[in-house]
Amino acid sequence: MTSCSFPNKTIRTARDISVFEINSDSVMVVGCDSAGGIGPKPLDKVKVSGYTLGRFTARVALMEVLAVGATPVCLTNTLGVEPDPTGFEILEGIKSEIQLAGLEGSLAVIGSMEKTVAVEQTGIGITVVGLAPKNNLKIGLSKPDDLIVAVGCPSVKDEVLPAEERGEIADLTDLLKLMGCSFVHDVIPVGSQGMLHEVNVLSEDAGLRAKLKSPEAVTKKSAGPATTVLVTVPKNALNELSGLINKPIHVIGSFYR
Structure with missing residues (x-):
């Protein structure tokens, strides 16, 4: 845009x-x-x-x-x-x-x-x-050592509705829950450019570098209509995050200075 x-x-x-x-x-x-x-x-x-x-x-x-x-x-x-x-x-x-x-x-x-x-x-x-x-304004709040967590599975085209029926994609309810959590630093929806692009966006806004552990094929896949949301949280908050959201959650990397 x-x-x-x-x-x-x-x-x-x-x-x-x-x-x-x-x-x-x-x-x-x-x-x-x-x-x-x-x-x-x-x-x-x-x-x-x-x-x-x-x-x-x-x-x-x-x-x-x-x-x-x-x-x-x-x-x-x-x-x-x-x-x-x-x-x-x-x-x-x-x-x-x-x-x-x-x-x-x-x-x-x-x-x-x-x-x-x-x-x-x-x-x-x-x-x-x-x-x-x-x-x-909640932009560029990620910290060194924060985990980068994907909420929801990236889905596109004909994958989206079946994934929604299985409870595998992020939605507005999930995002609003995340925005209400004090331990969540940054939240960003993932669209057609995939998770890797949004990780780079978060890195640039926070002045940090990212180390990814997920395969490139996963991080570059289109997430279509924001079927995945990335959040950054301290390592000690991962269990609390997992208990908050009833969707697939995957740690895809972390930030460092």
Whole structure:
């Protein structure tokens, strides 16, 4: 994602978000996600319902913003489909994730759909805007000797729904639990660029180096719609983390100076 430029107001991060200083006390965080060729249309390559597409696309954008300690205040959806039935189905999926995040009634939702041209392939884009106190922004908090832990198994395309049914992927409930833990330092969703990319993001933001123990084939695999979340924790907190989250948990490495 290319960051906008607010003169002297952009807070630097390697994450796939933009962070803008509103004033000396507050920041605005912007995250987004998109999907194409995934949905119920004749030319879609991956067949899923509009409801499922809305759920997962909203989940990614919400996770990106929530993971840095921001509270989402607005979600925009730009849907390249007709309102009825596909657009309305996608909206129901979006609403279900908003409810799961506990934001129903407090999050403004606006959007647009295609009302003129017949559509044969699904396209969707979602942007989430959040606000956070500047001194509570959770970026670059990892420490030397922290463990890098993967919550959920990286899944993509046709793997995602079966993995969800087996309870193998991370979701918003997991992320919110992690954000509420004092022993968790950094939290970052993993998307299409894989765990290795997000480890490098965490390393850059914290000014640390990472030593990985998982095979490259695992760390480079796409995690699709944020099916995995990376967290950094002290070594003595691993057991507590394992007891908190009822999803697969794997230590993939650690940080050092």
